[in-house]
Amino acid sequence: MLIRFQGNDSILDSRPFTDDEVQFNLLHLVRESESPYLFTNKNRSIIIGQSALKYPAWIWTENNITDDDIKELKDDFTELYKDVDILTFVAKPDIAILLAEHYSKVKHKNYSISLQMESFQCPSVIEAKQVNGRLRQATIKDSIIISEFLSGFVYDCFGKETTSEEQLETAKMYIASKNLYIWECDSKIISMANIAHNSKRNVRINEVYTIPDMRGKGFGAKIVSELCKIILSEHKTPVLYTDLRNPASNKAYKNVGFTECGKVTQISFNFESDGI
Numbered sequence: 001m002l003i004r005f006q007g008n009d010s011i012l013d014s015r016p017f018t019d020d021e022v023q024f025n026l027l028h029l030v031r032e033s034e035s036p037y038l039f040t041n042k043n044r045s046i047i048i049g050q051s052a053l054k055y056p057a058w059i060w061t062e063n064n065i066t067d068d069d070i071k072e073l074k075d076d077f078t079e080l081y082k083d084v085d086i087l088t089f090v091a092k093p094d095i096a097i098l099l100a101e102h103y104s105k106v107k108h109k110n111y112s113i114s115l116q117m118e119s120f121q122c123p124s125v126i127e128a129k130q131v132n133g134r135l136r137q138a139t140i141k142d143s144i145i146i147s148e149f150l151s152g153f154v155y156d157c158f159g160k161e162t163t164s165e166e167q168l169e170t171a172k173m174y175i176a177s178k179n180l181y182i183w184e185c186d187s188k189i190i191s192m193a194n195i196a197h198n199s200k201r202n203v204r205i206n207e208v209y210t211i212p213d214m215r216g217k218g219f220g221a222k223i224v225s226e227l228c229k230i231i232l233s234e235h236k237t238p239v240l241y242t243d244l245r246n247p248a249s250n251k252a253y254k255n256v257g258f259t260e261c262g263k264v265t266q267i268s269f270n271f272e273s274d275g276i
Helices: 026-031 067-080 093-107 140-158 168-176 219-233 247-256
Strands: 037-040 046-050 057-061 088-091 109-121 134-137 180-185 188-198 202-210 237-243 259-274
Touching: 026 046, 026 057, 046 067, 057 067, 057 093, 067 093, 088 093, 093 109, 093 259, 109 247, 134 219, 140 168, 140 180, 140 188, 140 202, 180 219, 188 219, 202 219, 219 237, 219 247, 237 247
Parallel strands: 057 088, 202 237
Antiparallel strands: 037 046, 046 057, 088 259, 109 237, 109 259, 134 180, 180 188, 188 202
């Protein structure tokens, strides 16, 4: 049986969860949402967290979870989401497939692996090669170029074409947060990186993008390494996720000092047609 808990519960600040908190860092964002859905079991060997149904649920399981707790999780997960018309969730790869297969069989719905990610942390920075330019916060004057960067980022990551005009309000939102940084060289913006979330022990970086004609020259590594230095100076650990379909970026982050902390798999269900 699932037990609901509040975002300030110590379970998210205690072992064994903290052993995996880089891998499941998004649960710290979920816990801070206005009315999060947070569940565990009597053994506290699982956590299900979701800020809203339209966003993915994150499902953590301890590494030595028992077969009985896995069986209970499959049944409880299916019961929890029995009446939904949208469902995406993220879990450790083996658990993700177990839950997907069970839910698919019970609900007769098809599913797909929509994303596979590796989690990384940077305990110390490996000095990036020297490149010209400087790091600075993005300002409202950068809105147009940032909107172009976001359009490129969306295409690179998701294969979705958007215009810079469509990304303009998002660009302004990122800039207003004062967490978006750029690498500027000779008055030209080359790269961007965003501090997405600041939790008790970790700071998550995302939206790392370098203009195509300047890639492979060290600018992406430089902006990330400089951000990591700032984060480490605040006695927190930089973390990020990478898409496993992009091995080049995975290698680039390792060169900066990031180390792998575990893979997660995102499953998406199709509710428009019944499974076979």
